[in-house]
Amino acid sequence: MTLYSKIIGTGSYLPARRVTNGDLTSQLAAKGIETSDEWIFSRSGISARHYAAADELSSDLAVAAAKKALEMADMQPHDIDLVIVASSTPDFYGSFPSTACVVQRKLGMNNNSAAFDVQAVCSGFVYAVSVADAFIKAGNHKNVLVIGAEVFSRILNFEDRGTCVLFGDGAGAVVMSASKTPGILGSRLHADGSHADILSVPGNLANGAIAGSGFLYMDGPAVFKLAVSVLEQVANEVLEHAGMxxxxxxxxxxxxxxxxxxxxxxxxxHLPLEKMVVTVDQHGNTSAASIPLALDVAVRDGRIKQGNTVLMEGVGGGFTWGAVLARM
Incomplete structure (x- = not known):
């Protein structure tokens, strides 16, 4: 029997603290940095974002989103046999133990499940879904919890208005399960390390401390130019692969x-804007969390229904990009 994978549950979580453009404008003005709601919105479409509390980690956001996805899928944590977390802001700077292992522990899961992190920055969720799909189709795992979780507010330089106004914190999750009918119709992943310097956190860990900068750096025009090019290409690739x-x-x-x-x-x-799910206005850029957050919003408000075909795609530092085509 041919095995397929299908998304059967979605969930998301946003920290309680909502930060508007006005809030940020006041904060930056105190540092002598000029900006405005109009300046931010006209360049990004962002009006607000959420920031994690001082004691909230990526794993905490991930667990909250995971519980909602599990509830929708009518599953318990012990039903999951693989946890994949996509994050560029893991709980530990050295990246171990993995945030996925911390999530496994916090959910009270048994040790029969495997757990690991995926790092592809803003493309991380697409990468993680593609990996989960391959594992399920190979018969290695039956129920996979895939999470994108970020606390980007911890790596923002609030003296750089070009980047600090763009990002927010949050988490989104899906439960993917083995299915007799196709769910994930195709995926395509790419990377080009020659563009590694246009979006990065350039610091290194040396002698137990950060050598260099621990803040996010982005060459906005270069990222924009590359993103608009590769997103169209990878979307057409995955559609062609699926024969659609x-x-x-x-x-x-x-x-x-x-x-x-x-x-x-x-x-x-040639897709009408009415067919595009938009949450950037209220969430900002939540990196690996942004696609599953937006997906969950549209599932729960009734726009995305069972049987709908959904195209998910992203670009991120690395430079990475990819797309997944799914039938819900």
Missing amino acids: TAAEVDWLVPHQANIRIMKSTAKKL
Whole structure:
């Protein structure tokens, strides 16, 4: 019997602290840095974002999102046999133990499940879904919990208005299970390390401390130019692989980085904007969490229904990009 994988549950979590553009404008003004709600919104489409509390870690956000996904899937933590967490802001700076292992512990799961992290920055969730799909189709795992979780507020330089206004914290999760009918219709992943310097946290760990900068750095124009090019290409690749056209896509759920990039992608695919899920205005860029956050919002408000075809795609530091086509 041919095995497929299917998304059967979604969940998300946003920290309680909501930070508007006005809040940020006041904070930056105190440092002598000028900005405004209009300046931020016109360049990014962002009006607000959420920041984690001082005692909230990526694993805490991940667990909250995971519980909602498990509830929708009508599963308990012990039903999961693999946990994959996509994050660029893991609980531990040295990246171990993995955030996935911490999530496993906090969910009270038994040790029969495997757990590991995936690092592809904003493409991380797409990468993780592709890995989970392959494991399920190979018969290695039956029920996989895939999570994107970030606390980007910890790595933002609040003296750099070009980056600090763009990012937020949050988590999104899906439960993927073995299915007799196709769910994940195709995926395509790419990377080009020659662009590693345009989006990075350039610090290194040396002698127990950060050597260099521990803040996020981004060459905005370079990222924008590359993103609008590769997102169209990878979307067409995954559609061709599935033997489908963009006209058959019910919903586009792109990485929520910048509304101009998102609209450009939809236009190039000849998809009406009404078919694109947008949460960047209220969430900001939550990196690996942005796609599952947006997916969960649209599932829970009734836009994305069972049987709908959803195209998810993202770009991230590395430089990485990828797309997943799924039938819900």
